Amino acid sequence: MPRVLNPILPGFNADPSILRVGPDYYIATSTFEWYPGVQIHHSRDLANWTLLTRPLTRASQLDMRGNPDSCGVWAPCLSYSSSQKKFYLVYTDVKRKDGSFKDTHNYIVTAEKIDGEWSDPVYVNSSGFDPSLFHDDDDDGKTWFVNMLLDHRRRPRSFAGIRLQQWDHETGKLVGPWKTIFKGTELDLVEGPHLYKRNGWYYLLTAEGGTGYEHAATLARSRDIWGPYEVHPQNPILSSTKAPLAALQRAGHADIVDTEDGKTYIVHLTGRPITQARRCVLGRETAIQEAFLAEDDWLYIKNGPVPSLYVDLPAARDDTAYWTPQHYTFGGLAKGGFAYKGHPAGLHKDFQWLRTPQPDRIFNMRQGALELTGREAIGSWFEQALVARRQTHFSYDAETTLAFTPLDERQFAGLTAYYCRYNFFYLTVTADAEGKRELLLLTSEASWPEGRLKFPIPDPVSIPQEVKVRLALSVRGAELRFYYALEGEEELKSIGPTFDASILSDECGGHQAHGSFTGAFVGMAASDLNGMETKARFDYFDYTPVRHESDRYEV
Structure with missing residues (x-):
C-alpha cells in the first residue's frame, strides 16, 4: 500500500x-x-x-x-x-x-x-x-x-x-x-x-x-x-x-x-x-x-x-493541487471553485468570513472585483469586513490590488495575516486627518488581554490619491514581510520590519493554556469607523505555496 x-x-x-x-x-x-x-x-x-x-x-x-x-x-x-x-x-x-x-x-x-x-x-x-x-x-x-x-x-x-x-x-x-x-x-x-x-x-x-x-x-x-x-x-x-x-x-x-x-x-x-x-x-x-x-x-x-x-x-x-499557485478572481468561479447554497456566487470555496450570517452587509462581487463594505474595526466580535483563506503551507506568498479612497484616519483597508483580535499583521491604505492617502502598518502582536495596537513603522508612507495599490506579503517559516507597489510599478518595495509569523498560532492566540483553537488566515479587510460604509475594491487575490528549506515537514 x-x-x-x-x-x-x-x-x-x-x-x-x-x-x-x-x-x-x-x-x-x-x-x-x-x-x-x-x-x-x-x-x-x-x-x-x-x-x-x-x-x-x-x-x-x-x-x-x-x-x-x-x-x-x-x-x-x-x-x-x-x-x-x-x-x-x-x-x-x-x-x-x-x-x-x-x-x-x-x-x-x-x-x-x-x-x-x-x-x-x-x-x-x-x-x-x-x-x-x-x-x-x-x-x-x-x-x-x-x-x-x-x-x-x-x-x-x-x-x-x-x-x-x-x-x-x-x-x-x-x-x-x-x-x-x-x-x-x-x-x-x-x-x-x-x-x-x-x-x-x-x-x-x-x-x-x-x-x-x-x-x-x-x-x-x-x-x-x-x-x-x-x-x-x-x-x-x-x-x-x-x-x-x-x-x-x-x-x-x-x-x-x-x-x-x-x-x-x-x-x-x-x-x-x-x-x-x-x-x-x-x-x-x-x-x-x-x-x-x-x-x-x-x-x-x-x-x-x-x-x-x-x-x-x-x-x-x-499533491499537485496542494502545491499549485492559486489566482482567485471575483467575477466568476475560479478553477476548482464552486458555489453551494448559502455561499456567495463568485467567491471561491477557500474563502470564509467571520461570524455573520449576512455576508452581503460586509462584501459583494461587483464588476469583477471583491467589494468590501467598511464596517467595524479588524478584530471586532460582531461585524467586520474580512474575507480570508486558511494558511495551509509553512511558507507562501500572498498578493492583491486595492482601489480605496479613504477620507481620514478612521477608514482603512488592506492585506492582513490574521489569527484573532489579539494577533494579526495588517498593511493598510488609509489617510491622515486632511484626507491625504498613506500606507500604515498595524499589528496586534500577542497583546492579550488588552488587544493594544502597535505601529511598527515610525511614519506612514505617503501615496497618491487615486492610483490602485498592490499589497503583498511573504511568509517563510517564522518570518513575515510586507511589500507594496503603486499602479504602473512592476517591482514591489519592502515596508516595515521582518515580523515573527509564528505568533499567528494557538500557542500565542490571546488566551490562557488550551484556550485558542483556530489557525492563521490571510486575506482582505476593510473598516470604516465613521460608519459611512466606505467601499474597498480588490481585483484579485493570489496565494502561492513556496517550498522552503525551513519546512521540515514538506520538503
Whole structure:
C-alpha cells in the first residue's frame, strides 16, 4: 500500500469526525467563529480529500455575532442513520468559554443529501460541548446523544464526565433518564466522546488532557451502554505527550472508521510545531493512523500510541493541487471553485468570513472585483469586513490590488495575516486627518488581554490619491514581510520590519493554556469607523505555496 504523508487535511481542520457511507468517506471539522459553519471533506480512498460543503449557511442555523475568538462551532459530529436514510450533524455553538462559566448550546441538523440543503436546527441542550450521536441499529434503532458535562462548581476545571441520554427522532427531544457513564482518567479534561459497537462491546472513545501538548485519546468499553466502562490497558491509545520530538504533536480528539474491506483507521487532531517555542502556525490539523482490533477485543494504533508522520493507505496522494499557485478572481468561479447554497456566487470555496450570517452587509462581487463594505474595526466580535483563506503551507506568498479612497484616519483597508483580535499583521491604505492617502502598518502582536495596537513603522508612507495599490506579503517559516507597489510599478518595495509569523498560532492566540483553537488566515479587510460604509475594491487575490528549506515537514 502507498505511504502517505500526514496530515490528510492540512491547516486548521480540527476535531475530525469521520463517516463512511458505502464507498464514500466524509470528515467534518470545526470552524469556530469562521462562517459558513463546519467543513465537510469527501474522499473515496482516505488519501485524497476535497472540500465538499459547509452546511451551516444561514442565520436560522448559525449566528455568531458577538462570539469571542475561538468560540462558535466546536467539534461537529457527522453520522448517518441507515434506517432513516438521513445524515445527521450535531454541533455546539459556544457563546462564552473563558471565566467560571461556559455557555454551550447544542443543535442537530439533518439532510438527505450531504451536499444538499441542511435543515433548520433542533435545539438539544446546553449541558456541555462536543456532542455526538450514536445510532444503535441493534437496539430497536435507538439513537443516543453523548456529550461532555460541564459543572461550574468543580475546581480548578469544570469537566465533569461524559453524559448519555436517548434522542427521540419523532419528538425532536431528549427522552428518558440520563447518566454520567464515564468520568475520565487521570489524564483529566475528558471531552470529545464517540460511541461504537463491536463484537458485543460498546466502545467509548474520548479526548483527554486538554488540546495542547498533553492531548490524548482514551478508549474504554462496556457490555452495557450505560456502563460501567473499563479503560484500555495501554491508555492512552494515541498521544505524543511522551514523544516531544515526534513530528506530529498535540495528538488526540479522534474518531474511528472501518473500510469496506474490513480495515480500521482512526482520524485525529494534530499539530506540527515550528521554532524552538513549538508554535503550530497551521493550527490543529487532521491526521490518520491505521488501527486494528486485537484478540483481546481492544483497538490498538499500528506502531502507536505515538502517531506516525507516514501511514499506509489504499491509494497514493496527488499533491499537485496542494502545491499549485492559486489566482482567485471575483467575477466568476475560479478553477476548482464552486458555489453551494448559502455561499456567495463568485467567491471561491477557500474563502470564509467571520461570524455573520449576512455576508452581503460586509462584501459583494461587483464588476469583477471583491467589494468590501467598511464596517467595524479588524478584530471586532460582531461585524467586520474580512474575507480570508486558511494558511495551509509553512511558507507562501500572498498578493492583491486595492482601489480605496479613504477620507481620514478612521477608514482603512488592506492585506492582513490574521489569527484573532489579539494577533494579526495588517498593511493598510488609509489617510491622515486632511484626507491625504498613506500606507500604515498595524499589528496586534500577542497583546492579550488588552488587544493594544502597535505601529511598527515610525511614519506612514505617503501615496497618491487615486492610483490602485498592490499589497503583498511573504511568509517563510517564522518570518513575515510586507511589500507594496503603486499602479504602473512592476517591482514591489519592502515596508516595515521582518515580523515573527509564528505568533499567528494557538500557542500565542490571546488566551490562557488550551484556550485558542483556530489557525492563521490571510486575506482582505476593510473598516470604516465613521460608519459611512466606505467601499474597498480588490481585483484579485493570489496565494502561492513556496517550498522552503525551513519546512521540515514538506520538503
